[in-house]
Amino acid sequence: MAYFSLTNNAIAWGQVRLRGGWRNVIITIGTCAVLVVGLILLCIRVQFAPFKDILYGWTMALLGVQIAWTMLAACGGIQSGIRRDVDAKIIESHRLMPISDMAAVLGYIVGSSSQAMVGAGLTLIIGMVTATAAGIGAINWLAANGILLVFAVVCSTAIAMLSFQSKGAFAAMIALLSLGVVSGGVVFAVLPGLTLLCAPAIGNNIFGIIERGIAWNWTYLLSFCMQFVFAGLFFLAAARKFRRDYVPAFGWALGIALLLAWVVLSVSGILAWPQISSRALRGVAVDARTQIIASTIGTMLLALVPISSAAWQENNSRRRRALRDPAWARQPASPEIITVLASLIVLLVPLSTVPRLRLPLDGTIACAVGLFAGMMCVRFLLGMLYLIRRPTLLIVGFWLVCAWAGPPVLDAIRYQFMWERGVNAPQVTALTGFGPVGLMMAVSGVGVPSPWMGAALQILTAAVMSWLYRLMCRPRPVVAKAPSIQL
Amino acid sequence: MADTETSSLALLQAERIRVEFDSLVAVRDASLSLHSGELLGLIGPNGAGKTTLLRALCGLQPMAAGRVRILDEQLTPSTTHLMQHIGFTPDTPPVYEGLTVRDYLRFIAKAYNLDASEVDERIDFWLEQVWLADKADQKIKALSRGMRQRIGLARTLLPNPTVILLDEPAAGLDPAGRVQFRQLLCNLRDQSKAIIVSSHILADMNEYCTHIAIMSRGSIVRQGTVAHVVASGDGTRCLYHLQLSRPTPQVAGLLEAIKGIDNLRTNRLHIEFEYSSDPEEAANLLAGLIRHEVPVSAFTPMHPNLERAYLQTGIEQVD
Numbered sequence: 001m002a003y004f005s006l007t008n009n010a011i012a013w014g015q016v017r018l019r020g021g022w023r024n025v026i027i028t029i030g031t032c033a034v035l036v037v038g039l040i041l042l043c044i045r046v047q048f049a050p051f052k053d054i055l056y057g058w059t060m061a062l063l064g065v066q067i068a069w070t071m072l073a074a075c076g077g078i079q080s081g082i083r084r085d086v087d088a089k090i091i092e093s094h095r096l097m098p099i100s101d102m103a104a105v106l107g108y109i110v111g112s113s114s115q116a117m118v119g120a121g122l123t124l125i126i127g128m129v130t131a132t133a134a135g136i137g138a139i140n141w142l143a144a145n146g147i148l149l150v151f152a153v154v155c156s157t158a159i160a161m162l163s164f165q166s167k168g169a170f171a172a173m174i175a176l177l178s179l180g181v182v183s184g185g186v187v188f189a190v191l192p193g194l195t196l197l198c199a200p201a202i203g204n205n206i207f208g209i210i211e212r213g214i215a216w217n218w219t220y221l222l223s224f225c226m227q228f229v230f231a232g233l234f235f236l237a238a239a240r241k242f243r244r245d246y247v248p249a250f251g252w253a254l255g256i257a258l259l260l261a262w263v264v265l266s267v268s269g270i271l272a273w274p275q276i277s278s279r280a281l282r283g284v285a286v287d288a289r290t291q292i293i294a295s296t297i298g299t300m301l302l303a304l305v306p307i308s309s310a311a312w313q314e315n316n317s318r319r320r321r322a323l324r325d326p327a328w329a330r331q332p333a334s335p336e337i338i339t340v341l342a343s344l345i346v347l348l349v350p351l352s353t354v355p356r357l358r359l360p361l362d363g364t365i366a367c368a369v370g371l372f373a374g375m376m377c378v379r380f381l382l383g384m385l386y387l388i389r390r391p392t393l394l395i396v397g398f399w400l401v402c403a404w405a406g407p408p409v410l411d412a413i414r415y416q417f418m419w420e421r422g423v424n425a426p427q428v429t430a431l432t433g434f435g436p437v438g439l440m441m442a443v444s445g446v447g448v449p450s451p452w453m454g455a456a457l458q459i460l461t462a463a464v465m466s467w468l469y470r471l472m473c474r475p476r477p478v479v480a481k482a483p484s485i486q487l
Numbered sequence: 488m489a490d491t492e493t494s495s496l497a498l499l500q501a502e503r504i505r506v507e508f509d510s511l512v513a514v515r516d517a518s519l520s521l522h523s524g525e526l527l528g529l530i531g532p533n534g535a536g537k538t539t540l541l542r543a544l545c546g547l548q549p550m551a552a553g554r555v556r557i558l559d560e561q562l563t564p565s566t567t568h569l570m571q572h573i574g575f576t577p578d579t580p581p582v583y584e585g586l587t588v589r590d591y592l593r594f595i596a597k598a599y600n601l602d603a604s605e606v607d608e609r610i611d612f613w614l615e616q617v618w619l620a621d622k623a624d625q626k627i628k629a630l631s632r633g634m635r636q637r638i639g640l641a642r643t644l645l646p647n648p649t650v651i652l653l654d655e656p657a658a659g660l661d662p663a664g665r666v667q668f669r670q671l672l673c674n675l676r677d678q679s680k681a682i683i684v685s686s687h688i689l690a691d692m693n694e695y696c697t698h699i700a701i702m703s704r705g706s707i708v709r710q711g712t713v714a715h716v717v718a719s720g721d722g723t724r725c726l727y728h729l730q731l732s733r734p735t736p737q738v739a740g741l742l743e744a745i746k747g748i749d750n751l752r753t754n755r756l757h758i759e760f761e762y763s764s765d766p767e768e769a770a771n772l773l774a775g776l777i778r779h780e781v782p783v784s785a786f787t788p789m790h791p792n793l794e795r796a797y798l799q800t801g802i803e804q805v806d
Contacts, residue, residue, distance in 0.1 A: 008597065013597055014583065088581050089581045090582065092577070093580075095546070095547060096546075096547070096573065096574075097595075098568055098571040098598075098599060101567075244549070244564050246549045323552040324552070325503070325505075325552035326503055326552075326553065327550075327553060327554040389509055
């Protein structure tokens with residue numbers, strides 16, 4: 001329990017002290033609460049609308065305030081708390097302390113968001129009073145707040161994890177959530193897993209819950225479970241980053257767990273789409289095939305997390321062995337095995353969501369083989385980049401655009417070109433299957449002819465990449481450099 | 488240290504530490520071990536790898552290879568319990584500027600799980616030791632660089648670590664502070680701590696260090712007790728000081744002509760040069776000077792010191 005000690009958590013204590021201590025927190029938030037209550041009483045006194053309507057309006061507004069406290073103030077506070085310590089290098093002083101990684105991250109989350117949490121607590125109480133007085137029912141108010149709070153936990157852990165490695169974590173989260181809104185919910189519609197993760201947007205959404213009440217069903221239970229799983233994974237990754245900022249946040253094991261969690265989320269989201277689709281999205285027509293393809297592509301990208309981590313670990317281990325490191329203990333997990341495992345997990349998305357296999361069995365096998373080989377190409381590319389210490393993200397991004405997205409995009413351009421000239425050409429040719437994305441589209445029911453051709457191309461590319469990688473890994477004679485002064 | 492190894496347990500042992508920054512090898516296969524009561528002075532030019540080595544020893548710097556053992560247990564990211572035995576003060580200690588000195592040290596005490604009933608007493612003691620007792624309730628942001636450095640020292644010493652690593656701790660201190668700091672180090676050494684201090688102030692290190700390690704381009708090129716390192720500069724050579732009773736311009740030319748004399752420096756009545764350390768050869772030289780009617784009023788062989796030993800290594804500044 002010392003790992004999660006809150007009562008004696010030095011980091012949390014420090015973060016609260018830096019915000020002026022509890023006295024300052026209570027005075028600031030108390031002033032805000034008094035102002036809000038004063039405004040509510042003023043509105044009631046002025047009587048510009050019926051009493052219940054005023055309080056109904058205030059309850060909705062207070063839910064907006066709750067979103068601001070839990071999503072903006074809390075997450076913003078966590079990012080600023082962590083970044084201040086990272087930028088001022090005081091985090092190095094914390095790393096020297098005999099406190100566990102998890103206790104430190106918990107301290108950052110709780111201590112940095114203390115002000116926002118006190119604010120949210122007071123808003124919860126005020127809102128409960130207004131909701132009851134407005135005849136909405138405290139249970140609706142509590143349900144909406146509960147859903148919001150669980151989602152805030154996921155966001156807080158994600159922000160904590162990202163803040164250890166980037167200054168733009170909070171901005172990225174806001175951008176991602178805004179993208180969902182700006183795109184009219186299309187992002188959520190094509191990735192049902194994301195909708196399931198964003199519980200406040202499920203079904204009637206939290207504002208609708210206050211208005212119409214909540215229809216509890218299994219999707220909420222699943223969503224809560226998955227949110228806690230994701231929060232746990234982000235929390236563990238943040239703890240890794242707190243202690244060692246030079247290692248990938250997700251080691252291969254955590255990466256595989258993240259991938260599995262995402263697959264469960266995506267598959268459940270696709271299958272339960274009618275129950276979880278937001279009320280606001282019911283006018284948006286998205287077919288299941290698009291959801292399957294988008295979710296599969298998302299899963300393929302996520303599969304790069306454990307693969308990349310395994311490749312990094314192998315390279316690190318190889319270097320240590322070459323240097324005859326006395327601390328080198330054991331062989332790391334084979335990146336090839338991790339790649340095969342990750343590819344198998346990716347395949348679960350189309351295989352468990354496509355109503356019945358549109359491809360004959362041998363076609364499906366060809367696509368699976370093509371996917372393994374395509375993933376293996378990235379594994380060797382990552383291995384080479386880690387070996388020569390070149391900017392990994394940029395080059396892998398370029399590879400993904402060319403080798404993964406290239407063939408289907410080129411095929412689409414070809415079709416468009418022919419169509420504009422009035423030529424009756426097939427919409428999809430074997431070209432689409434020349435990349436792993438196209439092969440996954442084939443498994444998802446897009447009629448890609450001769451997938452074995454694409455699979456063969458992927459195998460050939462993987463073989464070449466493997467040969468290049470082995471060539472680069474060949475041990476070179478290590479010449480010990482003499483010290484500058486001979487003793 | 489290798490030459491004074493006893494059967495007692497080494498508090499700190501580093502084995503073939505190697506730190507790389509891309510293609511630059513910042514620390515190359517550095518090994519050392521430190522027993523209780525030993526105070527190792529780490530010296531070397533800027534960029535030699537002293538700070539990186541200290542950071543690696545306390546686990547802050549990722550190593551390409553190597554192993555650090557504290558109290559005979561290997562230091563890894565998961566051995567957080569070992570961290571209570573290590574104290575490290577960087578050259579510019581990071582602190583929470585928004586807190587008062589006392590609050591900051593309370594925060595440190597909380598992190599090290601110190602007994603709440605004695606925290607304030609310990610804070611007062613260490614603030615007294617680093618001469619900050621009157622600044623306890625001031626915000627850190629209002630304090631000077633030297634004072635922050637003292638807070639860094641108090642932060643390191645408050646949990647009473649066994650192994651203490653100090654990176655240029657005297658750099659920001661005023662002359663009086665340096666004298667007090669020397670005394671503090673001697674006290675810690677006498678309390679059987681194992682201490683490493685990196686510094687450029689060699690005259691100070693001569694006084695309080697029991698051991699010296701000289702670093703150059705990432706490697707420890709010489710290490711041992713202070714006496715051993717000083718003597719190993721070049722045992723066959725010695726620096727002599729010649730004092731004249733009246734200015735004699737031709738002496739410089741005369742000395743330059745004598746085989747075996749190097750690094751000649753003249754300043755009116757004072758002349759310094761390097762010559763054989765053999766007393767008989769030195770006596771012959773003196774007799775020759777008197778024969779040439781050089782007005783010698785004093786002829787003194789200078790005792791070797793750390794500064795000289797360091798300069799004799801010929802280590803160049805790294806750009």
